[in-house]
Amino acid sequence: MLQVEQLDKQFGRIKVIDNISFSVPAGRCVAMLGPNGAGKTTTLRIISGLLQATSGQVTLGGIAYSPKNADQYKQRMGYLPQNPQFFSWMSGLEFLVFAGKLHGLSASIAKKKAEQLMEQVGLQLATKKRIGSYSGGMKQRLGIAQAFIHEPDLLIMDEPVSALDPIGRNEIMAMLQQLKRKTTILFSTHVLHDAEQLCDDIIIVKEGKIALQGELASLKEKYDEPLVRMTFSIATDHDKGKVKQLQRKLVTAVQPHSKELMFVDCNLETETLSCKMTDEVIGKQMLWELLASDTYPVTDLQFTSTNLEKLFMKVVTA
Numbered sequence: 001m002l003q004v005e006q007l008d009k010q011f012g013r014i015k016v017i018d019n020i021s022f023s024v025p026a027g028r029c030v031a032m033l034g035p036n037g038a039g040k041t042t043t044l045r046i047i048s049g050l051l052q053a054t055s056g057q058v059t060l061g062g063i064a065y066s067p068k069n070a071d072q073y074k075q076r077m078g079y080l081p082q083n084p085q086f087f088s089w090m091s092g093l094e095f096l097v098f099a100g101k102l103h104g105l106s107a108s109i110a111k112k113k114a115e116q117l118m119e120q121v122g123l124q125l126a127t128k129k130r131i132g133s134y135s136g137g138m139k140q141r142l143g144i145a146q147a148f149i150h151e152p153d154l155l156i157m158d159e160p161v162s163a164l165d166p167i168g169r170n171e172i173m174a175m176l177q178q179l180k181r182k183t184t185i186l187f188s189t190h191v192l193h194d195a196e197q198l199c200d201d202i203i204i205v206k207e208g209k210i211a212l213q214g215e216l217a218s219l220k221e222k223y224d225e226p227l228v229r230m231t232f233s234i235a236t237d238h239d240k241g242k243v244k245q246l247q248r249k250l251v252t253a254v255q256p257h258s259k260e261l262m263f264v265d266c267n268l269e270t271e272t273l274s275c276k277m278t279d280e281v282i283g284k285q286m287l288w289e290l291l292a293s294d295t296y297p298v299t300d301l302q303f304t305s306t307n308l309e310k311l312f313m314k315v316v317t318a
């Protein structure tokens with residue numbers, strides 16, 4: 001559906017996008033993640049035809065973008081900017097009709113589509129209200145509806161939920177869950193949890209370059225690091241000694257067959273000890289045996305693993 005090839009963008013002498021290439025297959029939902037200033041907005045604006053790349057090529061549905069075919073190209077995509085601007089004196093319905101006409105729809109088709117969309121995005125009771133009276137969540141719904149009015153093949157959204165309160169965020173997330181069944185989506189976000197909830201693939205951008213990209217499920221599997229976290233109640237020197245003893249046993253424990261260390265990167269902080277396990281199943285078995293073999297002042301035991309946030313931190317701080 002979308003191919004981005006060797007994209008570069010310089011502002012003056014500063015290169016802010018450096019050789020970015022990726023593709024978005026039809027029907028996928030792709031999240032572009034990255035810290036502030038990584039280049040997400042710049043990349044999305046280039047893909048949307050709002051900003052000219054210094055070099056590189058973007059192809060959407062077989063149409064390679066050039067200023068000459070910009071209209072034809074833009075017809076195939078919908079774009080929700082980071083800070084969408086509305087005419088606050090218009091009603092939501094009027095605004096959608098206006099957006100539809102800008103995309104070349106006839107007045108009657110624009111009105112019909114606008115009415116359908118107001119309902120789809122849950123604004124049917126606010127069609128005649130002035131946009132100035134809409135909440136942040138309602139405005140964002142309207143923004144998504146305007147990006148969708150001409151039924152684009154690809155919907156691009158720049159930080160669609162980051163400016164919203166938790167209620168607005170939940171509303172939009174639920175809406176996007178519905179929308180992703182109907183169209184291909186590429187969106188940027190800082191909200192890693194949202195990306196994890198919604199998308200199939202992720203692209204992590206750092207300092208204008210792609211640091212990591214791929215299918216979310218396979219990346220999580222690849223980078224999965226089973227962890228164990230124990231909490232202790234340390235009231236006496238004896239308790240302290242038992243915790244130290246347990247730590248020593250863990251850091252020297254080896255896997256029965258490979259003789260590889262079983263618990264690595266063990267970190268003892270006051271009353272909490274956390275370690276990575278080099279094998280989840282054997283690690284858990286060894287841990288149960290260790291804990292049953294003596295009396296340790298353990299009050300809580302948690303097994304966790306890498307989630308997207310940990311993966312993100314690992315990649316952007318590398």
Ligand SMILES: Nc1ncnc2c1ncn2[C@@H]1O[C@H](COP(=O)(O)OP(=O)(O)OP(=O)(O)O)[C@@H](O)[C@H]1O
Nearest residue numbers: 011012016034035036037038039040041042043190
């Ligand atoms: N018009 C411009 N002129 C000069 N520098 C720019 C311009 N637009 C963006 N930049 C710079 O390009 C870099 C990437 O900015 P961009 O807005 O794409 O990052 P971002 O990942 O979207 O950040 P954020 O998450 O904060 O929105 C930043 O260093 C920014 O200052």
